[in-house]
Amino acid sequence: xxSMTLAASExxxxxxxxxxxxxxxxxxxxxxxxxxxxxxxxxxxxxxxDERQAKIRQEIEAAEAAQAEARAAMESQQAELAKARAEAxxxxxxxKADAEATAKELRARAQAELTELxxxxxxxxxxxxxxxxxxxxxETAMLATAIATRILQREINVDDQQSxxxxxxxxxxxVHGG
Amino acid sequence: MHLxxxxxxxxxxxxxxxxIGGNDPIVGSTASDTPILTMHMVTMLIAAIxxxxxxxxxxxxxxxxxxxxxxxxxxxxxxxxxxxxxxxxLRDKAIHPVLGDANTNRxxxxxxxxxxxxxxxxxxGLIPLMDLQHVLGHGIVGSEMxxxxxxGTATSNLAVTAALAVICFVIIQIHAFRELGIKGWLxxxxxxxxxxxxxxxxxxxxxxxxxxPSALAIRLFANMVAxxxxxxxxxxxxxxxxxxxxxxxxxxxxxISIIAAVAISFLELFVAxxxxxxxxxxxxxxxxxxxxxxxDHHEEFEEGLTEYDEVPAH
Numbered sequence: 445x446x447s448m449t450l451a452a453s454e455x456x457x458x459x460x461x462x463x464x465x466x467x468x469x470x471x472x473x474x475x476x477x478x479x480x481x482x483x484x485x486x487x488x489x490x491x492x493x494d495e496r497q498a499k500i501r502q503e504i505e506a507a508e509a510a511q512a513e514a515r516a517a518m519e520s521q522q523a524e525l526a527k528a529r530a531e532a533x534x535x536x537x538x539x540k541a542d543a544e545a546t547a548k549e550l551r552a553r554a555q556a557e558l559t560e561l562x563x564x565x566x567x568x569x570x571x572x573x574x575x576x577x578x579x580x581x582x583e584t585a586m587l588a589t590a591i592a593t594r595i596l597q598r599e600i601n602v603d604d605q606q607s608x609x610x611x612x613x614x615x616x617x618x619v620h621g622g
Numbered sequence: 623m624h625l626x627x628x629x630x631x632x633x634x635x636x637x638x639x640x641x642i643g644g645n646d647p648i649v650g651s652t653a654s655d656t657p658i659l660t661m662h663m664v665t666m667l668i669a670a671i672x673x674x675x676x677x678x679x680x681x682x683x684x685x686x687x688x689x690x691x692x693x694x695x696x697x698x699x700x701x702x703x704x705x706x707x708x709x710x711x712l713r714d715k716a717i718h719p720v721l722g723d724a725n726t727n728r729x730x731x732x733x734x735x736x737x738x739x740x741x742x743x744x745x746x747g748l749i750p751l752m753d754l755q756h757v758l759g760h761g762i763v764g765s766e767m768x769x770x771x772x773x774g775t776a777t778s779n780l781a782v783t784a785a786l787a788v789i790c791f792v793i794i795q796i797h798a799f800r801e802l803g804i805k806g807w808l809x810x811x812x813x814x815x816x817x818x819x820x821x822x823x824x825x826x827x828x829x830x831x832x833x834x835p836s837a838l839a840i841r842l843f844a845n846m847v848a849x850x851x852x853x854x855x856x857x858x859x860x861x862x863x864x865x866x867x868x869x870x871x872x873x874x875x876x877x878i879s880i881i882a883a884v885a886i887s888f889l890e891l892f893v894a895x896x897x898x899x900x901x902x903x904x905x906x907x908x909x910x911x912x913x914x915x916x917x918d919h920h921e922e923f924e925e926g927l928t929e930y931d932e933v934p935a936h
Contacts, residue, residue: 458637459633459637459638459778459780459847460780461780461781462780462781462784463638463657463660463779463781464656464781465643465656465657465658465660466638466660466662466666466779466782466785467782467785467788468785469663469666469667470666470776470781470785470786471785473666473667473670474670474735474739474785474786474789476670477670477673477674477735478731478732478735480674480678481673481674481677481734481735482731482735484681485674485677485678485681486681486730486731486734486735488681488682488684488685489677489680489681489684489685489706489709490730491685491686492684492685492686492697493706493709493710495695496686496695499686499692499695
């Protein structure tokens with residue numbers, strides 16, 4: 445009531461009265477706004493929003509596909525890397541085994557050669573020993589003959605000498621053999 | 623002389639003024655019972671033009687066009703981006719959960735138009751257009767005549783909000799008839815009550831049908847009137863202090879009242895958005911109440927089969 449009095453005192457309209465003119469104007473104006481916005485604005489905005497949404501969805505899907513592809517590629521690469529690493533390890537192990545086998549073979553061969561050399565050396569030593577003994581026997585016989593000749597003051601012919609030598613050798617062999 | 627428009631009356635900024643016709647028109651002296659042209663009508667026309675211009679500008683910035691490349695998918699300009707965000711929020715968070723797919727597509731243009739029209743009217747009311755006209759008019763011409771021809775808040779006029787509510791009522795009822803048919807509409811009106819309760823149910827439901835849009839109109843009108851009246855009251859404190867206490871009172875009280883008025887202005891800005899949203903949102907709710915799925919909810923709930931929140935919204 446106070447507000448109405450105040451309003452009336454200023455020549456203004458009743459604030460709680462529903463005047464016909466503003467109401468009809470509102471209907472008309474809002475109707476026109478609707479008409480313009482429905483035909484010129486909302487279709488454009490709706491299509492813009494829909495297209496943008498579709499584009500974003502498409503980009504996200506493409507990004508997800510690319511990510512999956514990259515992940516698969518990375519997994520494949522890692523598998524390849526692991527495979528290569530295993531192969532390298534295998535090769536290293538094989539090379540090590542080969543080297544060990546070769547070393548073993550070389551060692552065996554060297555051992556065999558050494559044994560052979562040792563045997564040859566032994567044989568040669570034996571032969572040299574036998575030769576030396578034979579020569580020693582001959583020399584000994586010669587000396588013994590010479591000495592005996594001197595003692596007996598007579599010449600002993602070759603056949604006697606040979607007979608003596610042979611006797612001496614037999615005796616020597618019998619001594620050695622016995 | 624009042625330097626500011628309706629300087630002695632806090633209701634001056636919210637009450638409509640007759641320009642042509644009415645008891646004391648600004649233009650001419652031909653008084654009549656009903657005004658022909660009022661300040662709020664002019665303001666509403668300006669708001670309508672602004673709404674159309676604003677939304678057409680936004681539409682041109684939001685639409686992707688026919689070019690190539692990714693650039694065309696970007697919304698150009700901060701204002702357009704802001705409006706786009708508001709539209710997306712209203713569509714995805716407010717309207718779609720209430721109306722579902724089909725009805726959202728059908729009613730989204732109307733609801734958004736309603737929201738932006740009310741919003742522009744509300745925000746236009748926060749700009750002191752009447753005062754500017756008075757200052758300019760008195761400053762230039764120096765006469766005592768009423769210089770303000772537009773300004774104020776159109777939505778603080780009950781006739782305007784009532785007309786908007788009538789439009790909503792018509793839309794809701796047309797939708798109800800289309801969705802439910804005459805039989806379904808009558809069934810909805812009875813609320814599933816037994817026959818002996820119909821004498822009570824029918825008037826109650828019928829009144830409820832009318833009260834819903836009326837509440838929309840009164841809520842918007844009351845909020846706009848209250849906010850602007852409060853602001854005007856705060857602004858008047860300085861003048862009252864000057865009249866009562868002199869310059870000291872003007873400086874002391876005026877400073878406090880200005881700070882309070884600024885704070886209330888921010889609140890009013892929020893209320894402008896909030897009331898536009900509430901008007902639009904409740905209209906969407908009332909529309910959804912007249913839809914098939916809402917009827918299904920009623921039946922399921924009444925049969926004790928399920929709870930409301932377990933039924934898919936659409």
